[in-house]
Amino acid sequence: MHQGLIDHLRVIALSFALALPILGVASARAEPITILALGDSLTAGFGLEPGEGFPAQLEAALNDRGHDVRVIDAGVSGDTSSGGLARLDWSLDPATDAVIVELGANDALRGIDPSVTEASLDGIMANLANRNLPVLLAGMIAPPNMGAAYGDAFNPIYGRLAQTYDAVYYPFFLDGVAGERDLNLDDGIHPTAEGIALIVERIMPYVEDLLSRVAANEETGG
Template sequence: MALVAQLSMNGKVAVGAEMRPIKIIAFGDSLTSGLGIAGTAAFPARLESALKAKGHLVTVVNAGVSGDTATSGKARIDWSVPPDADAVIVELGANDALRGIDPKITETALDALLGRLKARGLPILLVGMKAPPNMGATYEQAFNDIFPRLAQRHSVLFYPFFLDGVAANPGLNQPDGIHPNAAGVAVIVGRILPFVERLISRIRNGNQSMAAGDQAIATAFHCN
């Protein structure tokens, strides 16, 4: 007899008579993996700690790879997200912008990546990225529009900017001015936490399509 998985109210997945923490995959580039800081200070570990502090029994897996673009992320999505994953946070695009990759290429790759995850029935939190201003206004607009558009297209949860409150703040970044330091990661986690809790709620509710409130958030950050 097939075992039916359900999520209890404290965030544990029930499989038959057994209980296990829900497993969230943090899938991204060096901003996710924690380049330049200790693993315990990286985004996945800090997010897991913050969620546990709020009563959620979760495991957040670090599936970040330094240097990943949207295209290279798409190439590894099938094997980087294990069969027992319950949800995925997708953070990609920073390297695309820094390298000036055509936004159409980035969008096509992310579109395919999200499609593969949706085909598996996985709840998704898409995290937006913004192009640096020195890329020019035309590129910046085209790139920045990718993420809210994809969130609407795929009806996934959307957090507009991974580095919100951290970008361009020397005190929250490493000397390269790109990667957050431990204090910067703490800011990121604090700001994204409510969105991850919505992701957990979506797991609990069987990954229903984007709720009206989530749709409004995506629309508010969409630039026509």
């Protein structure tokens, strides 16, 4: 065989061998990252059309940014933190890689004792920690009409739990949307599709932090 052709084939073989580790990394995950969005009507998309709710808009935005991610809608309208805890085990799938927890708004609206809310959220966070699942905890703020004492007891719950469980912490799920008439339905509580779009925009850096924790988990075999 001509020496030049032999040398050319050797270069091709070497290039292929060097590319194998890169190909292995790229194909290490054959399936998209799966995020479970555990929440209430704010997650479920109360009053919105299919595709307009938080999980669908978040998934689309992540995909647009080059992330291969699937967001599962585990939002139940009217749910409280204790309801979320009760259905957590059957909401999780073996394919779940991370969880966004958005619960507590109905607790505050109903005036549920903040200690009960905290205990339920703590149960959720402990369960997910035992599964070694990265978590983004979205905070809530009690309505002003509940009174200052209630707010002082309720509002710090999320920061404490995020610190305890080393979760990604987004302080207020409705940041920039709450109280904005044009971004909420006529009930003044649930966001419109445009309101959800703003939530997705503002929470995006925190979700990308969550994805980095998923990647770190996989690197360490977690």
